[in-house]
Amino acid sequence: MAIQSVVLKTIYVGTFIHSVSLAELQVLKRSAVAVDESGKILLVEHPVEASMLEMWAKEAGTTIVEAGPGQFFFPGxxxxxxxxxxxxxxxxxxxxxxxxxxxxxxxxxxxxxxxxxxxxxxxxxxxxxxxxxxxxxxxxxxxxxxxxxxxxxxxxxxxxxxxxxxxxxxxxxxxxxxxxxxxxxxxxxxxxxxxxxxxxxxxxxxxxxxxxxxxxxxxxxxxxxxxxxxxxxxxxxxxxxxxxxxxxxxxxxxxxxxxxxxxxxxxxxxxxxxxxxxxxxxxxxxxxxxxxxxxxxxxxxxxxxxxxxxxxxxxxxxxxxxxxxxxxxxxxxxxxxxxxxxxxxxxxxxxxxxxxxxxxxxxxxxxxxxxxxxxxxxxxLGLQKTVGAFEVGMEWDALLVGCTFVPDEEECDEDEDLLQAKQAVGGGMTPVDLFGWENWEEMVAKWLYSGDDRNVLKVWVKGRKVHEKPA
Amino acid sequence: MAIQSVVLKTIYVGTFIHSVSLAELQVLKRSAVAVDESGKILLVEHPVEASMLEMWAKEAGTTIVEAGPGQFFFPGxxxxxxxxxxxxxxxxxxxxxxxxxxxxxxxxxxxxxxxxxxxxxxxxxxxxxxxxxxxxxxxxxxxxxxxxxxxxxxxxxxxxxxxxxxxxxxxxxxxxxxxxxxxxxxxxxxxxxxxxxxxxxxxxxxxxxxxxxxxxxxxxxxxxxxxxxxxxxxxxxxxxxxxxxxxxxxxxxxxxxxxxxxxxxxxxxxxxxxxxxxxxxxxxxxxxxxxxxxxxxxxxxxxxxxxxxxxxxxxxxxxxxxxxxxxxxxxxxxxxxxxxxxxxxxxxxxxxxxxxxxxxxxxxxxxxxxxxxxxxxxxxLGLQKTVGAFEVGMEWDALLVGCTFVPDEEECDEDEDLLQAKQAVGGGMTPVDLFGWENWEEMVAKWLYSGDDRNVLKVWVKGRKVHEKPA
The missing domain is CATH 3.20.20.140 (Metal-dependent hydrolases)
Known part of the structure; x- marks a missing residue:
C-alpha cells in the first residue's frame, strides 16, 4: 500500500470538516489524514479502520494526533x-x-x-x-x-x-x-x-x-x-x-x-x-x-x-x-x-x-x-492546489477546533465520571456552548456565530504546529 | 464629613468611565466611589486625595478595591x-x-x-x-x-x-x-x-x-x-x-x-x-x-x-x-x-x-x-435613578474592565522589572491589545470594537460581586 512506501510523519485522526463546494461542507467522521515530512497530505482515509490505526501506531517516527470527542479539524x-x-x-x-x-x-x-x-x-x-x-x-x-x-x-x-x-x-x-x-x-x-x-x-x-x-x-x-x-x-x-x-x-x-x-x-x-x-x-x-x-x-x-x-x-x-x-x-x-x-x-x-x-x-x-x-x-491567492481543504497533494494547513460542553447536573448525579468526561469534551472554556444534542451542522453554525480564538486549540501550517491555545 | 457618619462597606478606587449624556463619556481618573452595605453609592470623589484614601484604609470594616493601571470601572x-x-x-x-x-x-x-x-x-x-x-x-x-x-x-x-x-x-x-x-x-x-x-x-x-x-x-x-x-x-x-x-x-x-x-x-x-x-x-x-x-x-x-x-x-x-x-x-x-x-x-x-x-x-x-x-x-426598564452610571444615590452595578499590554522588547532589554509591570497591566490575556500610546477615548473604542468577556475582570450588582474572570 502507498502508505507503507513513504515516510508518514504525522497522522491526524478524528473528524474533519471542509468545503467540497461553495454550498457544501463535508463532515468526515472517524477518519485519518496522513502527512509527510514536508507537510504534504499523502492520504485521506474515510472512514479509517481501527486496524490501520494500530498498524500506524507501531511505525517508528510516526506521530498520531487525535482530535478529542466534540473536536474537529478544519482547514486553515x-x-x-x-x-x-x-x-x-x-x-x-x-x-x-x-x-x-x-x-x-x-x-x-x-x-x-x-x-x-x-x-x-x-x-x-x-x-x-x-x-x-x-x-x-x-x-x-x-x-x-x-x-x-x-x-x-x-x-x-x-x-x-x-x-x-x-x-x-x-x-x-x-x-x-x-x-x-x-x-x-x-x-x-x-x-x-x-x-x-x-x-x-x-x-x-x-x-x-x-x-x-x-x-x-x-x-x-x-x-x-x-x-x-x-x-x-x-x-x-x-x-x-x-x-x-x-x-x-x-x-x-x-x-x-x-x-x-x-x-x-x-x-x-x-x-x-x-x-x-x-x-x-x-x-x-x-x-x-x-x-x-x-x-x-x-x-x-x-x-x-x-x-x-x-x-x-x-x-x-x-x-x-x-x-x-x-x-x-x-x-x-x-x-x-x-x-x-x-x-x-x-x-x-x-x-x-x-x-x-x-x-x-x-x-x-x-x-x-x-x-x-x-x-x-x-x-x-493562487493556492487552490496547495491549501483550503483536506485533499491528497494539498499541504496540512489546519486548525483543531473545540467547543465547550455545558455540564448536566442530572447526569452528574448519576455518574460523576460521565460528567467529567463530557466536561473534558471540546476545548475547555470557550465561547461556544454545546448542550450535547447538536448535530455537526449545528455545531459548525455555533462555531461560526459564537466562536473566537478560544475555540482554536491548535494551528498547523505546512505540517508544522505554529500555535497552541495557552493552557 | 458625610463619609464618616455612615457605614462605608466598600470604596472603589481608580478610573471610572460612564455616560453623562448620549454624546459624552466622562472619564474620572484617580477617583473613588464609596458604597454602603446595601449597595448604594454614597460618595463620588473626583479626584480623590491620597490622605482621604489613607483615612479610609484605617476604618474598620471598610474594604478598598483598586483598579489596576490601565483598568477602569464601567457601569453594568x-x-x-x-x-x-x-x-x-x-x-x-x-x-x-x-x-x-x-x-x-x-x-x-x-x-x-x-x-x-x-x-x-x-x-x-x-x-x-x-x-x-x-x-x-x-x-x-x-x-x-x-x-x-x-x-x-x-x-x-x-x-x-x-x-x-x-x-x-x-x-x-x-x-x-x-x-x-x-x-x-x-x-x-x-x-x-x-x-x-x-x-x-x-x-x-x-x-x-x-x-x-x-x-x-x-x-x-x-x-x-x-x-x-x-x-x-x-x-x-x-x-x-x-x-x-x-x-x-x-x-x-x-x-x-x-x-x-x-x-x-x-x-x-x-x-x-x-x-x-x-x-x-x-x-x-x-x-x-x-x-x-x-x-x-x-x-x-x-x-x-x-x-x-x-x-x-x-x-x-x-x-x-x-x-x-x-x-x-x-x-x-x-x-x-x-x-x-x-x-x-x-x-x-x-x-x-x-x-x-x-x-x-x-x-x-x-x-x-x-x-x-x-x-x-x-x-x-424604569431604573434610571438606580443604575446606569456612577452617581450618588444610584446602586453599585459595575464592571472592572481590563485590557492587555503588548510587551515591548526594547524596554525589556533596558529594564526587566518595567516590562513585567507593564505586562501585568490590564486583564491578563484579553482580545484588546494596548501599545501604551492610546488615550482613554481610544482605549474605550478598542474595548467596544475588540473586547469580549475576557476584558470583564469583575462584575458587581447592588454592591455584591457576582462574577470574577477565571484565573
Missing amino acids: LIDTHIHASQYPNSGIFGKSTLLDWLNTYTFPLEASLAKPSKAKRVYSRCVARTLSHGTTTAAYYATRDVTSTNILATTCHTAGQRAFVGRCCMDCMAPDYYRDTDAATSLADTIKCAEFCAKLDPKGELVQSIITPRFAPSCSRELMRDLGDFMAQSGLLCQTHISENKGEIELVASLFPECKNYATVYDRAGLLSEKTVLAHAVHLTDDEIALVKMRGSKISHCPVSNAALTSGAAKVRRLLDEGIVVGLGTDVSGGYSPSVLEAARQATMTSRFVSLTEGEEAKLSVEEALYLATRGGAEV | LIDTHIHASQYPNSGIFGKSTLLDWLNTYTFPLEASLAKPSKAKRVYSRCVARTLSHGTTTAAYYATRDVTSTNILATTCHTAGQRAFVGRCCMDCMAPDYYRDTDAATSLADTIKCAEFCAKLDPKGELVQSIITPRFAPSCSRELMRDLGDFMAQSGLLCQTHISENKGEIELVASLFPECKNYATVYDRAGLLSEKTVLAHAVHLTDDEIALVKMRGSKISHCPVSNAALTSGAAKVRRLLDEGIVVGLGTDVSGGYSPSVLEAARQATMTSRFVSLTEGEEAKLSVEEALYLATRGGAEV
Missing part, C-alpha cells in the same frame, strides 16, 4: 487582505470614512513603523494574533518603508505563517512625511523587498513578496505601469484596493479622466490579471465586473471594514454568480477584528443587508461563508 | 431584551426569517424546557454567561411554562443578577404542543409567576416579574386586554415585540383589521404605557412613532438579531431625535451573542448601513452605543 483560514501595519489601530476609526480615515488615523501610524523596534513589536503581535485566530495564510500590506516591510516578512517566516508581504507603493497624494519620492524609487524599493523575500524563502514555500500599489489615487500612472511591467516579469501576485467608497471613486474619476472607470485605471497599467487581488469591490459597475471577470482577477471581500467605514455592502452573490473568485479579508484596521471567522460571520450579516434590496438569494449561508474563508481565499 | 451593561430559553440555539438560524424561525427552531426548544432539569441547565448557563459578559440587568423572556419561568427567576436571584422575568403569554397561532389553553389560563399563569417573584424578592430589589404578551400574532384580543388590565393593577412592566419583520407586520394587519397599525393593536389593549418595552421597532411608521412617543413607551434595539434574521435596520437616530427612550437587546437567540457589548458594537455597524440611505447623522458613535448599553437600558 485565509485572510486575503490585512494591513499588519495598522494593527494597533484596530477599533479606532470614529465616524470617519475612507479618505479622512487615511489621513487621520492611518498614515501617521504607518509612517511611525519606519522605526524598526516599533515595527517588530507591532508585526510580531499582529502575526501572533492572526495565528491564534487560525489564519494560516495572510496577504499583508506592510508600509512604504523597505526595512519595516522586510521585518514583517521575517516575522511571518519565523512564526511559520504562510504570507504574501507587500510594500505599499505610493508616490502621489499622500502627506510629505509618508510618500515614495518618485515612481523610480518606488519601483526600486519594491524590487528590494521582492529580493529580500526571494532570499528569505527561495522557493517561496511560505513567504512571498506581493506587488502592492496602495490604490490608484496614491499612485502615478508611471508607477502603476512600472509595477504592471514588474508583475509580468516577476510572476509575483499583485494586490490593491478598488471601488471601496464613493468619495474614492469620484476622486479616481477626477484623477484619471481618460479611464471610463476605476477598474480600467489598473487595466491600462497592466495590473489586472489572474494574479491580481482586488480588495473591497463594493461599488463595481457592470462594465467593471465584466472586465474583472475577463482578466480573471480575484476579489477580497472585507465586510467588517466596509461596515465600519460606511463604505457600503459588496454584492458578493452577484460576483460569485459571474464566476469571479472571492475570498475574505479582515482589512485590519479598516476592519476592527483580525479574525477571519469574524469576517465570515459579518459576511453573512452584510449579505442579509444586501438581500433587503437584492432579494433572498443574496444571502450567504454558513457553508458559503466558510468556503470563502478557506477555498475561496486559497484561490484568490 | 443592561440587556433590555433576551430570551433565556433560546440560549442553546445561539447561532442556529440558518437563512430563516422571523415566522419560519419561530416554528423551525424556537418553539420546539422553548417547549422542551417544561422539563425542570433542562430548564435549570439552560438557565443557569445563560445567566452565568450573561454575567460573565457584564450584563448586570436583563429583561428575560422565559417560556410559557410556569415552573420553568420560576426556575429562571430563582436562577437570577441566586446568581445575583438584576432581572425582569416574563412568562410568554401566547394563546393563538402557536403549535398545539406549545400554546396557552385560553386567555383566562394565560392570565392566571401570568399571575402565578408574578406571585412567585413577589415572594422570592418581596421588595423587587433584584428580581421582578414582567408581563409578557409574546407578540400580537400569538395573543387573542381578550388576552391582551386582560394583560393590559393586569398591568394597570399590578404596576409591573410589560415587554413585547413590535414591527420586527415585514411578514409579521402583514400578518398583524390581517389578524387585526380594525387597527390602523401594529402599535395600535397594543394600544387598544391598554398595553402601551411608559412601562412598556417594545423590542425591535424596525419598521415603525410615522404614526406609530408618534403613538409610542405619546404613550412614553420604550424601545429595545436588537441590531444583531435584526441583521441575522434579515429583519432590517431600525432607525435609532430617528427614535432618539423624537425623544423616545432606547436601550439595547441581545435578543438571544434571534441574536447570536449574549453580549451587550456585541449588541453595542453591531448597533454602530447597523447605524452605518442606515446612514447609507438616511445620511451621515444616522451613525451612532462609540459614546452613543455605550450610553444605550447603560443609561439608555436603565431608562427603558
